[in-house]
Amino acid sequence: MSSLLLKTLTKKEEIDRIIRDTIDEVLVLRFGRCTDTVCLQHDDILAKSVTDVSKFAKVALVDVDSEDVQVYVKYFDITWFPSTVFFFNAHHLKLDSGTADHTKWVGAFHIKQDFIDVVEAIYRGAMKGKMIVQCPVPPERIPKYQLLYKDV
Amino acid sequence: MATLEDSFLADLDELSDNEAEMDENDGDVGNEEEDVDMDMADLETLNYDDLDTVSKLQKSQRYIDIMQKVEEALGKDSDGAEKGTVLEDDPEYKLIVDCNQLSVDIENEIAIVHSFIRDKYKLKFQELESLVHHPIDYARVVKKIGNETDITLVDLGDLLPSAIIMGISVTSLTTKGSPLPEDVLQKVLGACDRALDLDSARKMVLDFVESKMGSIAPNLSAIVGSAVAAKLVGTAGGVSALAKMPACNVQVLGHKRKNLAGFSSTSQSRVGYIEQTEILQSTPPGLRARASRLVAAKSTLAARVDATRGDMSGINGKALREEIRKKIEKWQEPPPARQPKPLPVPDSEPKKRRGGRRLRKMKERYAVTDMRKMANRMRFGTPEESSLGDGLGEGYGMLGQAGSNRLRVSSVPSKLKLNAKVAKKLKERQYTGGATTSGLTSSLAFTPVQGIELCNPQQALGLGSGTQSTYFSESGTFSKLKKI
Numbered sequence: 001m002s003s004l005l006l007k008t009l010t011k012k013e014e015i016d017r018i019i020r021d022t023i024d025e026v027l028v029l030r031f032g033r034c035t036d037t038v039c040l041q042h043d044d045i046l047a048k049s050v051t052d053v054s055k056f057a058k059v060a061l062v063d064v065d066s067e068d069v070q071v072y073v074k075y076f077d078i079t080w081f082p083s084t085v086f087f088f089n090a091h092h093l094k095l096d097s098g099t100a101d102h103t104k105w106v107g108a109f110h111i112k113q114d115f116i117d118v119v120e121a122i123y124r125g126a127m128k129g130k131m132i133v134q135c136p137v138p139p140e141r142i143p144k145y146q147l148l149y150k151d152v
Numbered sequence: 153m154a155t156l157e158d159s160f161l162a163d164l165d166e167l168s169d170n171e172a173e174m175d176e177n178d179g180d181v182g183n184e185e186e187d188v189d190m191d192m193a194d195l196e197t198l199n200y201d202d203l204d205t206v207s208k209l210q211k212s213q214r215y216i217d218i219m220q221k222v223e224e225a226l227g228k229d230s231d232g233a234e235k236g237t238v239l240e241d242d243p244e245y246k247l248i249v250d251c252n253q254l255s256v257d258i259e260n261e262i263a264i265v266h267s268f269i270r271d272k273y274k275l276k277f278q279e280l281e282s283l284v285h286h287p288i289d290y291a292r293v294v295k296k297i298g299n300e301t302d303i304t305l306v307d308l309g310d311l312l313p314s315a316i317i318m319g320i321s322v323t324s325l326t327t328k329g330s331p332l333p334e335d336v337l338q339k340v341l342g343a344c345d346r347a348l349d350l351d352s353a354r355k356m357v358l359d360f361v362e363s364k365m366g367s368i369a370p371n372l373s374a375i376v377g378s379a380v381a382a383k384l385v386g387t388a389g390g391v392s393a394l395a396k397m398p399a400c401n402v403q404v405l406g407h408k409r410k411n412l413a414g415f416s417s418t419s420q421s422r423v424g425y426i427e428q429t430e431i432l433q434s435t436p437p438g439l440r441a442r443a444s445r446l447v448a449a450k451s452t453l454a455a456r457v458d459a460t461r462g463d464m465s466g467i468n469g470k471a472l473r474e475e476i477r478k479k480i481e482k483w484q485e486p487p488p489a490r491q492p493k494p495l496p497v498p499d500s501e502p503k504k505r506r507g508g509r510r511l512r513k514m515k516e517r518y519a520v521t522d523m524r525k526m527a528n529r530m531r532f533g534t535p536e537e538s539s540l541g542d543g544l545g546e547g548y549g550m551l552g553q554a555g556s557n558r559l560r561v562s563s564v565p566s567k568l569k570l571n572a573k574v575a576k577k578l579k580e581r582q583y584t585g586g587a588t589t590s591g592l593t594s595s596l597a598f599t600p601v602q603g604i605e606l607c608n609p610q611q612a613l614g615l616g617s618g619t620q621s622t623y624f625s626e627s628g629t630f631s632k633l634k635k636i
Contacts, residue, residue: 056497120498127499 012068026057032082042108088126097135100147107143252386258354276329291347371454374469395459403448526550
């Protein structure tokens with residue numbers, strides 16, 4: 001329901017445009033389905049923090065079911081929904097949260113403050129010119145998963 | 153002794169003389185007082201005899217004339233008001249002015265009659281005066297009670313609120329009054345009738361003025377209503393008089409002063425007749441003070457317009473009233489809703505570094521101590537001592553070197569902000585007082601070159617032999633050491 005407040009992108013051009021047009025702001029792209037329960041929880045937190053973070057971040061949702069978007073799904077190797085990818089000035093920023101995959105945030109955030117902390121860390125790192133930042137969320141609140149690569 | 157006795161007697165005589173003199177003086181004063189008393193007594197005897205000597209107004213010619221005119225004018229309907237350039241020329245206006253003056257006079261008269269009634273009735277029921285304040289109510293109550301001893305038989309229900317009636321019945325049981333003699337009672341009742349007559353006359357005059365107020369001062373009546381306008385003009389003594397008053401005075405015209413002893417007047421709201429206006433009655437009590445100020449200000453403006461007869465149609469007054477209404481409505485608006493504020497951009501606001509004494513004291517705890525400074529420096533040409541000996545371990549620098557007079561550097565306490573001279577004295581005293589220095593401290597320094605070196609420990613501290621002047625000293629002590 002709260003995803004009504006956030007922009008949902010379905011086409012490739014839209015995604016391209018939004019990545020290009022967000023200048024000096026962190027762009028948060030959530031890849032997922034709006035019907036999934038975990039996605040709903042995640043979206044809820046995103047929607048609640050959008051105003052707080054509005055001065056230095058922008059949030060958008062990408063619906064993973066449309067065909068256009070499959071290119072990006074494959075590019076970012078998104079298998080679990082929701083997955084969140086962070087951009088700054090068209091650069092893709094990596095987040096070291098102690099998990100195997102640094103390129104994105106997998107799963108939902110537990111509390112609103114976690115999300116805001118992550119966005120802030122990304123912003124600070126990006127302003128300093130870093131491409132990878134440390135995740136400020138304590139490990140008990142980071143969703144754990146196992147990364148399988150070709151069944152390895 | 154005889155002379156002593158005589159002198160005593162003489163003293164006594166003097167005293168008695170003094171007393172005689174004082175008696176005379178008292179007599180004089182007494183006479184004066186008696187005179188005054190006579191006057192008062194005259195008044196009182198006058199009072200006792202005839203109400204008319206006190207309350208002359210009703211019999212006066214002026215009163216009768218004006219009342220006649222008022223009755224006439226009330227009877228006929230006046231023609232449309234002429235737009236004279238000066239208000240004062242209008243004959244009707246003259247009548248209004250006279251009526252105003254008369255109403256004030258009638259009020260004074262009522263007060264006099266009231267005190268008359270009160271003085272007489274005190275013998276019967278003293279406390280009634282403090283229970284019922286308003287003179288007309290008092291007169292009515294007195295008339296109703298008459299010479300009754302039992303108040304419960306008297307029905308005061310329509311005259312007073314029930315709380316006061318209860319108070320009256322309770323106090324009547326304990327009153328020390330006695331019923332009045334017949335003639336006094338008649339006088340009292342006559343006075344009550346007089347008071348009520350005056351009151352009704354006043355009401356008539358005010359009604360007349362009120363009805364004419366629309367033509368006399370249309371703008372003022374447009375704002376405050378004709379009744380209050382009439383009262384204001386009456387109390388002020390004319391429209392021009394009202395116009396000349398500052399607005400703050402207009403606000404308190406007609407304010408009933410109920411300052412009982414000991415009560416502060418800051419808790420009272422200083423509003424007079426303005427309080428009775430429709431505008432103020434309809435504002436919530438929290439805004440009444442502000443509203444009364446506003447209404448007083450605008451009504452003063454309207455009165456000024458009316459005094460010069462600039463606008464006879466009352467448009468100005470209506471516009472002012474509209475303005476007042478709008479302002480009061482604006483005050484009652486709820487405040488705008490709070491928007492949720494977004495977080496500030498990280499690192500956009502520079503950190504505010506704080507300074508001051510507290511920070512400096514904090515920094516002192518981590519500052520480099522003198523001992524460490526001494527250890528950091530070295531003397532030229534001489535190898536320094538070290539903790540493990542022979543160049544190994546930590547170097548001691550200037551500590552323990554010959555000529556420095558210190559084997560053990562005493563710890564200097566934190567740099568308290570003592571005056572430099574005071575600090576030196578403290579150190580001197582500490583050194584010479586000496587009871588607290590440990591027994592192991594030595595003023596001797598063992599050096600390889602000179603052997604035992606005897607030196608003045610105070611010299612090291614820069615205190616000299618105590619007799620040297622600090623200004624010209626060779627060691628060149630600075631009285632103030634500032635960290636750069």
